[in-house]
Amino acid sequence: MALKILKPADELEAAQLITNARSEGTRLEIRGNGTKRDIGNAVSADKIISASAMSGITQYDPAELVMVAKAGTLLSEIDKALAKNKQMHVFEPANYGKLFGTNGKQTIGGIAASNMSGPRRYVAGAARDSLLGVRFVNGSGEIIKNGGQVMKNVTGLDLVKLMGGSWGTLGFLTEVSFKVLPRPETQITLAIHNVSDAEGAQLMATAMATSADVTGASHAPADIASQLMNAPVKGGITFMRLEGLKETIGVRCDRVIASLPKGLNIQEIDARASLALWKMIRDVLPFADQDQRPVWRISVAPMSGYKVAAAILNKLEGQVFYDWQGGLVWLRLDDVSNANAQIVRNIVKDHGGYATLIRASEPVRASTAVFQPEIAPLAALSERIKMAMDPSGLFNVGRMSPDV
Amino acid sequence: MTTIEFLKPDANITGRRNAIVEGLYNLLPDECVISDERELVPFETDAFTAYRRLPLAVVLPYTTQQVADVLKYCSTNKIPVVPRGAGTSLAGGAIPQEDAVVIGVSRMTRMIDVDYDNRTAVVEAGVTNLSISEAVSKDGFFYAPDPSSQLACTIGGNIGMNSGGAHCLKYGVTTNNLVGVKLVMFDGTIVDIGGQALDAPGYDLLGLLCGSEGQLGIVTEATVRLIAKPEGARPVLFGFDDAEVAGACVTDIIGSGIIPVAIEFMDKPAIDICESFAGAGYPMDVEALLIIEVEGSDEEMDAMLKKIIKIAQKHNVKNIKESQSATEAAQIWKGRKSAFGATGRIADYICMDGTVPLGKLSYVLRETYKIIEQYGLRVANVFHAGDGNMHPLILHNANDPKEAQAAEDAGMDILRLCVDVGGCLTGEHGVGIEKRDLMLHQFAEIDLNQQMRVRAAFDPDWILNPSKVFPLTLSQRKAI
Structure with missing residues (x-):
């Protein structure tokens, strides 16, 4: 049965909806336009709350190298404004639509929440390095701001970084500000x-x-x-x-x-x-093949990438290519019915890295921890952080791990 | 001057002083424990020298395991802990309290690994910032963040304050150059976070740690990014008749799509102070000076400078002086980097660290002069203009309590102004105790409560640097 989708028009309405959800014990799936829904483990939710109705660039003066936008603003709209001023997001936000065979439009909030970055990442940082400020609603329905619009800021705890790459498990982003840079000639x-x-x-x-x-x-x-x-x-x-x-x-x-x-x-x-x-x-287009063969995103030290790939391909059939000076291994396995997580992760672990299952058929995803599980003390810490942000466990339950 | 409040020492802890010191001796080699009152004095303050408190004891461990043993002991016995690098904090981040044990990392100074192919170095937390670059310089690499205190400050302290420097306009601050740490948690658990592989799954704990001012744990090792040194670097001096015009020139350069590696600003008083100290060859007949550094091959530097000069000329730049040699370039930077020390020779000063949006630089500069005038004080401005990080040095006589108080008040007014124009209280020095009570000007209580709940996830009993960053009215409340 399709879940009901809540689309708050502004931050205050979002806070109200989340406050209501908390008092009713309603678990929420948080999303922008849902283009990256297929990444991560399945979410247990009673309703969906989407930022798609909260859209628009709220502040952009090219000479200040900062753009502030509501979380549901389409990346395409932002790119247009940046291109007009010969600027860009230096981290090269990726678009995995073709990899998944979908054609939805990404939101800027989704980019922040997934910390997905492209080829320049290994020299210019990830999305989280360009993310300067956030506004979000926490699991208690409170509107929280952190960071801001300046490039150097060490005022208090950096919750901006925490929200970057948290996949909607800690809060509902309502506004984000990103550092932007001149586009190379x-x-x-x-x-x-x-x-x-x-x-x-x-x-x-x-x-x-x-x-x-x-x-x-x-x-x-x-x-x-x-x-x-x-x-x-x-x-x-x-x-x-x-x-x-x-x-x-x-x-x-x-x-x-x-x-x-x-x-x-x-x-x-x-x-x-x-x-x-x-x-x-x-955009990983070499693996945009209209099917569901498992695609792994493996992050290791640059000089370990080819060794990891060779060790895996020695045991499993598949293809690879490399980004980030060799430290990002894109691996596609031929067996559509098995992601072989244990084999992949054991090899990756020997080289001190991480393997994330980006694409797989639904049954495979359902039986695989999509994100590499953390060691016990860090998993416990992550759970305490989750409790500190979303004490009733409302948001994107199960997406990052069964516990968070 | 005693406007910043300190917590009343917990008599339950100070009363057990001898037993605690003995407990520490049981955990560490004798030379690692300092308990004699005279020997504790060097640890009673940091670079925010107006305030000082003698700690209960100081420990200077050699190993991560020793740090873990002490933390476990302190958390079990609920003894506050104040982590310390080199004690160069300008915000009082490392100032002790009487019922606390200081854990210093100054003896953990090993370079553990340098890996050029993967472009990382692993160092212990007590390694100084500059020594990383020095160690890899011969092979053509450097570590980018370069705070003015880089000769003395430690990488552990840099992580605590998310330190920046003059060159972070291009290369980012500590958080953008740190890829992994070994962290001792409040209860002595040792964990590795991040490493040579980028973007670990799970929450961005590394991002949280940077700038957490020693409240989330103690970092004992860091894995940092190394960057290939540019072929050449050339600082160029641009003198202006008007400080505000210099500010507008900065905005125009950035707006035109040029990002030099550094844009530093000095006003007349700062030029006078630095020139007479360092003999850097700064022009003396101008009201404001920009040091703009470009880097690359000669062709690249020439191309970029041509564009910058064109913009500067539109702003009636009075004189332009390119460094002609490596020695001259070093002199130019020496003048800038010794600004704080040189100022200290002529007067006492406090240094503010607010950051403002680039378009507000000129306005904030003008208002800063007004505020200082109202208090009847003098100010020297020297700051990282390219990223809006202002450093007004408020000159005063610290022995005159009235003037010291005026300086502190003026500083707070300037920081409020920075926040009001859309900036923040601190760009790279941290909150410490200095700006703790201004936090409610930048944040709502609800924002700070959220930060404190996350903090408590790392340190449930608040033993780590407990009276810093958050206003005492909030942090002393039991429930958040």
């Missing part, structure tokens, strides 16, 4: 052909040790590289993105190339094609 990508996964990791590490400011470092084995290049290629490709002023980007390209071993087959990809390429990497 242009970009170039270097594609280095015929490179193995291990060689790719070393090339990326070498380039990152230069001052060339590489803002995207990804590697794809031949099968995925062919998809990304839209043409069959024989070997793996390592991609490195440079962004900046037109007059000087060439100098930095030369600096990267000079740092790499001689004799590599390096192709330059121009601005337009580079833009499209990194969007494909950001």
Whole structure:
């Protein structure tokens, strides 16, 4: 049976609805437009509360590098305003719609709550690093503000970070403020052909040790590289993105190339094609295949990525590609009926990382802890934090773990 | 000057002093425990020197396990604990209380691991900020946050206050450069949070810890990001006839899409003080000075400077001086970074740390001068203009109680102003005891109660740095 959807028009109404829910003992599923509903474990809820009716940019002066918007504001609307002023979200918010085969429109609140970040994350930080302030309604129906609109702020406990990536389990976001930055004038990508996964990791590490400011470092084995290049290629490709002023980007390209071993087959990809390429990497398009094969997002140290992938692919059939200098492994498994969480996580654990099951069929998701379980003392701490924010346990029950 | 209230020491604890000291000796090697009154004196305050309290005892452990043993002992016996790095807090974040044990990390100074391929370093909490960059400099890397106290301040203290510095306009503050910690929780449990892998699942505990002023636990090790050093860096001096015009120039540079690595502002009094101390070559015939640093290859720096100079000229910049050598560049920064120390040579001062939206810089500067004039004091302004983080240094004679009080009052007025224009009380120094009672100007009680409930999730009995950050009227209430 479809759940009733509450759509408060403003913060006060949201607070009232949540106060009512608390007194009735009604558990709420919190969402923006629900585009990332398929991520996380199933939520036990009696009603849905959505921020979709709370929309609009409330404050944006490009010279202040800050944008404040109501939580239900569409990312597309925000992107439009930013583009007009040649600015951007430096963390490159990803859009997994095609991965899930859906076409909903993401809200800015959803971006904050999921802390989903794209290729630039490994040098420019995650969504949480750009998130400067939040307003939200806690589980007691109180309207809380934290952070603000300035880039440096150590006034009190940083609940902004806590709300970032909390997947709606701690509060109902009503307004968020993000730092925004000038868009680089242009970009170039270097594609280095015929490179193995291990060689790719070393090339990326070498380039990152230069001052060339590489803002995207990804590697794809031949099968995925062919998809990304839209043409069959024989070997793996390592991609490195440079962004900046037109007059000087060439100098930095030369600096990267000079740092790499001689004799590599390096192709330059121009601005337009580079833009499209990194969007494909950001949105995991190589795995946007209209089916439900499990897709894992594995975060490890950059030099461990290829080792983790090799160990997993030694035991299970599937495909991988890498972002974040090799530290983000996107893994798709061939067996649609089994995410093989134990095998994946045991290998990842040996390398000190985390594996999140981003996509899987419903029965697989229902039987898998989507987020990697925390060690006991931290799980207990998380539960106490949840109690401190949502004492009656109303919000998104079960989404992050059975206990939170 | 005694306007900031201290909690009355708990006689139940101070009365057990000998037993507690003995308990600490049982846990640690003798040289790690300080209990002699004369030897406690160096720990009675931090860089907020107007206030001081002798602690019950000080411990300086060597290892995480020793920190854990002491915390377990203190939490079991409900003894307050005040964590301490190098004691450079300007907000009184490390000032003890008479019934507290100070846990200092100054003996935990090992660099545990440097990993260039993954671009991280693991260091103990007592390692100084600057020594990280020094250790990796020869290989072409650095650690980005650079507070003025970087020679002395520890990474543990930096995490507690989420420290920034001049170069965070481009590279961010501590929270953006920290990827993992080893944390001792209130009850002595040792946990690893984060690490070389980014974005751990679960709540962002690392984000909460940064700037939590030692109230959530004690960090004993940190994993920080290393960044490849730029090919070159060039600070350029821009002199203006009018402080407000200099402020407007900053807004225009940022608005035009240029983000230099640093934009520092100094007004006339600050220029005089710093120049006579450091001989940095600052122009003396201007009312305000911007130090704008660009970095990259020569071509990149030239290209960016060309754009910046064009904007500055629109604002009638009076003189422009590029550093011609590494030595000259170092002199320019030396002048800026010694601003606090140099000011201390000519007068007592308190340093404010409010942050305002960039568009409000000029207005806040003007109002600051008015406020200072009303109190009959002098002020030197030196601050990180690129991110709106203001540092008015209010000069006074601390031996004159009336003047000291006036300075403190003026500072509070300036901070209220920062909040009123949409900014905040503190950008990088922290709340400590200094701004504790102003928190209700920035937050509603309901906001602070929420923060305190989250704090209590980490430290249910409030033994960690208990009288800091939150107004005592709120934190002393049992139920929140």
